[in-house]
Amino acid sequence: MNAQQNNAECATPEPTSTDPSGVYSYSTDENFFDDCEIVVFNIKFWGINHPNGIDYFPNRANDVLQGVANLNILYNKFGIYFKYRGYEAIDSPALPGDPDGYFVLQNAGQYGAMLNWAAANGYKDENAFNVYAFGWANGFGGIASYKSLICGVSSASLLTPILTHEIGHNLDLIHTNSAAENATRDPNNTCFNAITAGDRVVDTAANIGFNPTNTDSNCEYSGAEIDNCNTPYNILHEDIINTMGKRVNIPCGGNHYFSTGQGIRMRQAIDVGYYNAALTDVASLYEPYAGEYFYSSTQGSPANYVPLFQPGFDYKFVECSCDCPLPSDYNDTSFYYNTNAVLTISKYETDFSIITHPNHTAIFIDLISPCIANGQLTRRCYDNYNNKPAWGSVTRFNDGVLNSNITITPKDSLGINHPTLINELNPGLYKVEKNYLDGATDQDIIFKEN
Ligand SMILES: [Zn+2]
Known part of the structure; x- marks a missing residue:
């Protein structure tokens, strides 16, 4: 090993040819x-x-x-x-x-x-x-x-x-x-x-x-x-x-x-046209460079799905709604959104792990605004409800054992997702069943002590 030092010199030689004619205006406007x-x-x-x-x-x-x-x-x-x-x-x-x-x-x-x-x-x-x-x-x-x-x-x-x-x-x-x-x-x-x-x-x-x-x-x-x-x-x-x-x-x-x-x-x-082979589109900036979107409860926990976006842009992830379990297409601007930012990222952010796309938000990137068609910089609403049960039920085993003497209480979306659902149960043996929009189900047996 040698030359292990940072060197600030550039080895690019000066060009050996003059500029091609007609290409450059030499404007400073x-x-x-x-x-x-x-x-x-x-x-x-x-x-x-x-x-x-x-x-x-x-x-x-x-x-x-x-x-x-x-x-x-x-x-x-x-x-x-x-x-x-x-x-x-x-x-x-x-x-x-x-x-x-x-x-x-x-x-x-x-x-x-x-x-x-x-x-x-x-x-x-x-x-x-x-x-x-x-x-x-x-x-x-x-x-x-x-x-x-x-x-x-x-x-x-x-x-x-x-x-x-x-x-x-x-x-x-x-x-x-x-x-x-x-x-x-x-x-x-x-x-x-x-x-x-x-x-x-x-x-x-x-x-x-x-x-x-x-x-x-x-x-x-x-x-x-x-x-x-x-x-x-x-x-x-x-x-x-x-x-x-x-x-x-x-x-x-x-x-x-x-x-x-x-x-x-x-x-x-x-x-x-020297660089045409490397061209891509603006839509690509609205796609993660790593990580995946959570789509369905059958995949496991949403916590394991973190789409990551590249640093260097000012992002706002704003509230949106469109029933889009995966982000809507870049060209589909029919979703509802507002200006409430759930997550705001500066182009100077250095913790790259937090530059992700929260559920129920669309992506705003502060590109040079008037230059995007229609000026719409908010795209790709991700509005996934598959990670919350849509409905369910609480079954009480009245004898305190797993037999057929039961009382079933259906729960709607609010009820099954209520944070105090378990706390408010009286002592006893229960089965809590959760049904997800994507067809997944989840059952837990709970014994609530006195
Ligand atoms: Zn140089």
Whole structure:
């Protein structure tokens, strides 16, 4: 084992080709997003294990969920959404002369070999963004290719902006730092090259990288560097914390920021169709990534059925009614609902076990509201009464033994579900029978003492 350290550098090379003609407008107009177009992409995570079988990252399955949340929190404002499609840990082979295998990547070339190995062994989802969480890498923490569905991130960096950075590369964003890009933003200035040099985005400032000595503790630029036209750089706080700075975590770790121009560039890359294979629909966001819905009493206790929803969205689970023992179809909006939230989840929630779908509620997800057809963001009413008896009876054995001298008292739904049903029985021997809507029955013999 070597190189066991977190490295904030990105190994993605600068693009070697110019932008395809006609694809990018280089606009910085935030009204671009008024078209309300939403794209939802599948994303799948692969955890590369060390060949010795030791799990060096026991929290990785949880970290990838937080990673998806971080992606959505950053990208949703551009109408770009990510549907979590799971995490799978796979064992790296030990390579000849390299017992660490693909767990510790020696260089970008070995990353390419790892991708070939993964694809050849079925560890690739053709219909998703694929994130390969390797162990460590020699000199970098993340790597990606442009216009692609594949990136690699150090497992120790899944919670850092490196993940959001590499997906940005996939969506054809380039590092903001470049010695070639000039400071001027005036298209009539002969030095203007913001749409062809550097990141080819106009509302990110030209810069040659954010040397920690040129930034203060508030992530403000304090240097006096000049561009190739002897013009001082005009670097703002937003540039320092930009997700596409090459030294992702230095010096302002933990910050995430994309400019409007970067958002437009990503959306226009998406419009070309590079990522069509990974597209899914908004309805998928209303489906659990794990767990099952309780349907019928014949399955056992409802407590064993907990559908889980991915973190990173603001959810409200509001009261609804529709006689839907399984959630109604996403496209069926005929159910009744109100605004009483039984469960409210913030997109910053870190206890993922509580992001579930309570019975008798519908799911509201705070997507960019006007952009969903009819503006209806409340979908999928789950209104299951199979877990409560619909009716039943209490049979009293009048002689205190199990014989035919009995008195039967029928109970309706209220009666059989009444919390004091047993407490209020007089001393004696009883049979309590419960009948469920799904046909299941339940009988208990109860001896009530004096
Ligand atoms: Zn990068």
